[in-house]
Amino acid sequence: MRAFNAELSKLFSLPGIWLAFLIGAFAPAVIAALDSIVEKEEIIAGVSTRLSEVGYIGLGLGVQGVIILGVLAVSSEYLTESSETGGGQQITTSLTVVPSRLHFLLAKAGAVAVISILLSIVAIITTVSATNLILGQYVPAFEASRLIGAVYYWTFTALIAFGMTVITKNGIIPLAVLIINSSVVSFSVLLSKVTKLAFYLPDRAGLDMFMLMSDRFHTPFRGGLIMTVWVAVFFIVAIIIFHRRDVAV
Amino acid sequence: MSVSSSKKLTYILRAELGKLVTLPLIWHTLIGAFILNLVLAAAFTSAGLQEASGMQSILNIGLASMGYLQAGFIILGILATCSEYTGGQIRTTLTTIPWRGFQLCTKLLALVMITVPAAFIIAASGVLYTFIMMRDTTVVIQIDTMLRTLLGATGYLTLTTLLSTAIGALLRRTTPALVILLGYYFIVSPLWRDYLPGIRNYFPDTAGYYMFMPTSSDEINVLSPLQGTGISMLWTMFFFTVAIVFYRRRDA
Numbered sequence: 001m002r003a004f005n006a007e008l009s010k011l012f013s014l015p016g017i018w019l020a021f022l023i024g025a026f027a028p029a030v031i032a033a034l035d036s037i038v039e040k041e042e043i044i045a046g047v048s049t050r051l052s053e054v055g056y057i058g059l060g061l062g063v064q065g066v067i068i069l070g071v072l073a074v075s076s077e078y079l080t081e082s083s084e085t086g087g088g089q090q091i092t093t094s095l096t097v098v099p100s101r102l103h104f105l106l107a108k109a110g111a112v113a114v115i116s117i118l119l120s121i122v123a124i125i126t127t128v129s130a131t132n133l134i135l136g137q138y139v140p141a142f143e144a145s146r147l148i149g150a151v152y153y154w155t156f157t158a159l160i161a162f163g164m165t166v167i168t169k170n171g172i173i174p175l176a177v178l179i180i181n182s183s184v185v186s187f188s189v190l191l192s193k194v195t196k197l198a199f200y201l202p203d204r205a206g207l208d209m210f211m212l213m214s215d216r217f218h219t220p221f222r223g224g225l226i227m228t229v230w231v232a233v234f235f236i237v238a239i240i241i242f243h244r245r246d247v248a249v
Numbered sequence: 250m251s252v253s254s255s256k257k258l259t260y261i262l263r264a265e266l267g268k269l270v271t272l273p274l275i276w277h278t279l280i281g282a283f284i285l286n287l288v289l290a291a292a293f294t295s296a297g298l299q300e301a302s303g304m305q306s307i308l309n310i311g312l313a314s315m316g317y318l319q320a321g322f323i324i325l326g327i328l329a330t331c332s333e334y335t336g337g338q339i340r341t342t343l344t345t346i347p348w349r350g351f352q353l354c355t356k357l358l359a360l361v362m363i364t365v366p367a368a369f370i371i372a373a374s375g376v377l378y379t380f381i382m383m384r385d386t387t388v389v390i391q392i393d394t395m396l397r398t399l400l401g402a403t404g405y406l407t408l409t410t411l412l413s414t415a416i417g418a419l420l421r422r423t424t425p426a427l428v429i430l431l432g433y434y435f436i437v438s439p440l441w442r443d444y445l446p447g448i449r450n451y452f453p454d455t456a457g458y459y460m461f462m463p464t465s466s467d468e469i470n471v472l473s474p475l476q477g478t479g480i481s482m483l484w485t486m487f488f489f490t491v492a493i494v495f496y497r498r499r500d501a
Contacts, residue, residue, distance in 0.1 A: 016424050023432070034444045061436055068428055075424070082336045172274070172328075175427055176320050183435035185316055190289070193296045 003098045003107035007073075011111055016072045024065020024119040024154075029126035032058030036134040043138050054140060055131040056211050059150045060182075062123055066116040066154050067178045070161030073112050075171030091247055101243050105166070109235070112162050113155050120154035149209030149220055156227045157182070160202055163234030166242055202230040258355065261346055265359035274328050275363075282321030283371050289314035290375040294382045308398050310383070311376030312461060315402060318371065319454075322364065322406045323430050326413025329360050331423040339501050349497045353418065357489070360414060361407060368406035373399055401461030401474055408481045412453060415488035418496055456480035 011017055032055045039054050077091040098104040124147055132139050157178070164174040181187050181203055191198035198204060199217040208216055208223035218226065252260070269275060290311060297310040333339040346352045376399065413430055420426040438454050450456060450472055459477030472480070 016422075019425055019428060023428075027436075031440060034440065038444060061440075064428070064432060064436065068424075072424065080335065084337045087336070171424055172324060172427060175424070176324060176431060179428070179431045180317065180320055180435050184439040185435065187289075187317070190292055190296075194292050 003103055004110050006097070007108045007111035008114070010076075011069075011073055011115060014072055014076055016076070017069065020065045020068035020072065021119065022065075023068065024062065025122045025126060027064065028058035028062030028123045029130040030058070031061055032127045033130040033134055036131050040135055040138065043135075053211065054135065055127050055142070056146070056150070058127050058130075059120075059123065059154075060207055060211055061184070062127075063154055063157050063182050064179060065123070066119060066158035067161045067175070067182065069115060069119070070112055070158040071165045071171045071175050071178075073108055073162060074165035075169075078169045089247075095247055102239065105239060105242055109159060109162055112158050116155045116158040117151060120151045123154070124150060145220070146210040149224070152224055153206040153209055153227070156206060156231050157203070159231045160234055163231070163238040166238035167234075200226055202227050205230075261352065261355045262359055264346070265352075265356045266362065268332075269329060269356075269359055269363055272328065272332055274332070275325060278321055278324050278328065279367050279371075282318060282325075283374065285321070286314050286318050286371050286375050287378060289317055290378045291382075294379050297379075298383065308376065308395065309462075311379035312372065312398065312402055314375055315372070315405075315461070318375075319406060319409050319434060320431060321371075322368065322410045323413045323434065324427065325364065326360070326410040327417040327423060327426045327430065329356065330414050330417035331421065331426060334421045335423070343501055350493050353493055353496055357411060357414060360410065364407045364410045365403060368410075369399065369403045372402040372406065398461050401478075404478060405457040405460045405481070408453075408457060408485050412481075412485045412488055415485065415492040418492040419488070451480060453481050453484035456484075 035057055036054055077094060078089055081088050094104060095101065098107070128142055161174055161178055164178070165171060168174060186203065188198050188201045188204045191201070192204060196217075205218055205223045205226035208218040209220045209227075290313075293310050293313045333342060342352065343349065376395065413426070416430055417423075417426045420429070434454055438452065441452070442455070450459075456472060456477045457480075459472040460474050460481070
């Protein structure tokens with residue numbers, strides 16, 4: 001528990017984390033607002049086809065915030081300080097204080113998960129209110145099960161980002177891969193044109209939890225299950241690697 | 250010791266090149282971009298082989314991976330400036346080269362010397378792969394069209410790299426620079442395309458697309474390749490000027 005508190009305090013004192021909060025809390029609302037403006041014109045013109053999707057697209061794209069959170073939580077530990085201040089890494093201090101590597105990793109993952117859950121709830125509140133504000137009487141009902149799916153998607157994406165960064169030790173690769181992959185032009189969409197297996201990639205499966213896309217492949221429950229398996233795989237690999245790796249390198 | 254200014258330029262350029270070449274991350278990025286681009290080209294080709302194809306589509310398919318490839322060059326540009334700020338390298342640099350604007354310009358020049366051949370080779374490899382795979386199904390390819398498109402693609406990637414370098418020099422931290430640039434190129438810009446169709450042509454990435462995208466009949470091409478180049482260059486120059494102004498005034 002004390003390790004968990006320490007991890008929370010470390011996360012909140014990272015300067016980059018505020019960028020993650022800002023993006024996570026407001027980007028979905030902005031995207032949903034833009035989408036609602038377009039949608040409203042379509043409703044008035046009577047050609048609206050995707051009213052039930054309004055708002056969710058913001059939650060699907062706004063996942064960037066928690067990706068940054070998950071990556072920063074680990075990459076900040078491995079950041080080498082300037083040689084003028086000794087050239088140390090935070091991870092050596094962290095593991096001196098919490099010698100069990102498994103405990104350290106679990107406490108950190110717990111902190112990341114808790115913050116992502118809170119952040120996704122904030123994002124849902126801002127997104128729903130932005131949609132309500134613009135669409136007025138046309139606004140669709142937001143189903144609780146789909147919103148829970150969105151929270152699940154955000155949290156597990158953060159944990160995947162976390163696990164990937166433990167493996168690579170450097171924030172650049174997971175950040176680039178995950179940000180591109182959660183965008184409109186993701187690798188997974190491209191791959192799903194080539195092979196059906198791409199539907200089992202974590203982001204495609206995860207989106208099925210709350211987006212009712214035309215090319216939907218999984219039921220929400222199965223989507224969640226597939227994402228859980230991905231998180232488990234990343235964590236097992238990360239724990240094994242982290243356990244065997246020399247910290248100083 | 251006093252040296253003539255042309256000698257000075259050579260020394261500084263050599264130093265900046267040396268710093269870039271010895272960054273392992275730059276090589277990892279370039280090699281990763283090369284391999285990933287080939288994989289993507291293979292994916293696009295196998296998707297494209299199922300459709301009817303012609304001369305345009307070889308270039309279209311071969312360059313379809315450009316959207317992803319630019320991520321590699323964005324990383325390259327950011328690394329070039331932000332690596333100075335992890336640790337105290339920037340202070341050593343400015344002690345030996347006490348002319349800030351001049352130093353940043355030569356760094357850019359050195360980066361161009363690395364980026365241009367790399368971008369050309371990577372873009373050409375994608376097109377070449379598509380060409381080999383689709384040889385049986387297509388008409389004879391015109392070398393000059395292909396060359397012009399490839400040059401456009403190289404120019405686009407180079408300008409993107411330089412823009413990222415300028416942003417990196419402004420922000421001085423790898424993560425925020427990476428988040429902002431990738432967020433812009435991959436999230437904001439595609440959304441803009443849908444929501445604000447009027448002004449999208451004047452942003453650096455969409456203007457840059459016209460540098461290499463072959464003109465297709467079904468889409469209204471608002472900008473000619475030259476106009477596209479001009480607009481992206483203006484953006485790069487603008488950010489670069491801002492970066493130099495801040496760099497000169499700021500405490501290192």
